[in-house]
Amino acid sequence: EDKVVQSPLSLVVHEGDTVTLNCSYEVTNFRSLLWYKQEKKAPTFLFMLTSSGIEKKSGRLSSILDKKELFSILNITATQTGDSAIYLCAVTTDSWGKLQFGAGTQVVVTP
């Protein structure tokens, strides 16, 4: 059975801290891994990763994929209160378009 596991499930940090979120997966016919940020209802797309070892960056956020060890990390540096959200990891396989989500990591950034 395919699995996507995120850790930790939740964490609380102070503004300015660095956060590292983990996503491991066991799926058949892996195609890509995606990260989303969910603040209210709609998940907002952050990154899509398909190749090992290539870091993707957007401002203070970055992510990398390790296809050998079957995991990805999402880093947030110099955290701000606006980074408080649930961060979702999802994996796609050869099943066209289907996203299989992990449980998410709830991040709370305190002033």
Add this chain to the structure above:
Amino acid sequence: SAVISQKPSRDICQRGTSLTIQCQVDSQVTMMFWYRQQPGQSLTLIATANQGSEATYESGFVIDKFPISRPNLTFSTLTVSNMSPEDSSIYLCSVEGGSGAYEQYFGPGTRLTVT
């Protein structure tokens, strides 16, 4: 990325009734996806909707409970039928990015509460 709208944004419904959720995209897309997010849970795919064919449902979801229409390449509806409190969830539609991009973008979601 595509601009996606959903209606209604939220609704409170009585058990036994049905609600139809609309999803509109500002560009033509081949596939549209419907997800459910129950309280405190992650997102689960309900079905994939292709224009001109029957929707493909995931395990645990059936057409009688969640009928889907896809009349054209920019629009789809999901109906939640004969609702019970367990159907209280956020319902989201999504589409894949255009120009060969495979990331998925989500609509703003519909928050449904069944009393």
